[in-house]
Amino acid sequence: MTFQELTSPSGVVHEEDPSAAERLSLGVAARLSRYLQVLTQAKKMGKETISSQELSDYTHVNSTQIRRDLSGFGKFGKRGVGYNVESLVSQIRKILRTAGQHNIALFGAGHLGKAIASSDIFADHGFRVVAIFDVDPSKVGTAVGSQTVRHTSELRQMVEDEDIVVGVLAVPTAAAQDLADELVQAGVKIIFNYSESLLAVPPEVTVHTSSPAVDLLYALYFYLT
């Protein structure tokens, strides 16, 4: 069964624009990503099946909605039992088109950069750190994880040679915009920003700014009220 058939329950095929018919809504894509995170970890812990209720407990998404989200793409579950963790992981990866490997470049070899490089949080989801950059001469040439730190001047060449699709900025706020500009010029379309800088980029480039404090504010509001 093809993806398009699965997402066209009405049987209507939009031949004039098939990509639009296949594209998930923002909400569905975000939720599927969250399910994937929990499932990946559940798999690591040796769990074989999981119910929509358990997924709900971990993601805070209503269990009915989880079943609804999943049933739109096929009958993945078994009544009375739940979902097979391993098979659901590969189904969601297929739906999100992220079954393959994607190469990322990391900027900044400070504490945060080292923490990211040594974590398997990216590796678990098929992201591979293929280059680490810094401008500090005392850091260039040293080893971080399995990589040797390179000078930022090599950015252009590495993006091309290594097919880098994501740039992760773990640098001081003042350095972030210049790096973002260089990444844009090198053709990178996704920037993950751990600095506090507000980045200005062309519309075709996606910036995701990490904001733990914002998440905390949000959690705190519901705690205080």
Place this chain on the structure above:
Amino acid sequence: MTFQELTSPSGVVHEEDPSAAERLSLGVAARLSRYLQVLTQAKKMGKETISSQELSDYTHVNSTQIRRDLSGFGKFGKRGVGYNVESLVSQIRKILRTAGQHNIALFGAGHLGKAIASSDIFADHGFRVVAIFDVDPSKVGTAVGSQTVRHTSELRQMVEDEDIVVGVLAVPTAAAQDLADELVQAGVKIIFNYSESLLAVPPEVTVHTSSPAVDLLYALYFYLT
């Protein structure tokens, strides 16, 4: 004008449960937190006013919705000009009830812990790291930022003495659940989890699991399609 009046445009006052009438919806609280992040940074950069369109560019929230979210609480903007950054920051802080200081405890004095302790991402929003814990004897007693690393066995006492409301876990996956259990026993209601562990906690405790890889998957989906 009180907050309750502002959130009861119908004029109906729910005297039997005033807290319910005052409570923001999940969506509104999340969006206000994001506006606050951008505004805080804009203020740092010396920006005095900001339009709903500029806020939209940085948050990816529709500008009409931003104006709608804000106008529910008062007329904060000036037509033809925009919003005063500084005054909007304090208005949103008031709405979110997070104008004060909140104390947090950090667990793990590795790369990630050090990165968090030295960042002002929490400090900017009124969160203060008042204690750093680790179990490694070689780390206990050393200085990280302005704090001295303590042994985790002091957790209970410090939570009480320092009025800690949030625990941040920057520890290996295997250590996370035990620490979460201890935090719950000590009465902490908000846990921020940077490990990959799926934490089991009582319903009154909120766990937020950081998931940069999930965010990346999500961004990547829209890049690939």
Place this chain on the structure above:
DNA sequence: TAGATTGTTAATCGATTAACAATC
């Protein structure tokens, strides 16, 4: 005044949920 941007309406769209038959 002219230009810009807010505040607000009205209409639409998608998310959310309870409920329950189907079935493992």
Place this chain on the structure above:
DNA sequence: TAGATTGTTAATCGATTAACAATC
């Protein structure tokens, strides 16, 4: 069979957006 959990419907609720008058 008995218990559990999915898949799906139908109804509701809130989010989203375009449009534009008000006004700085």
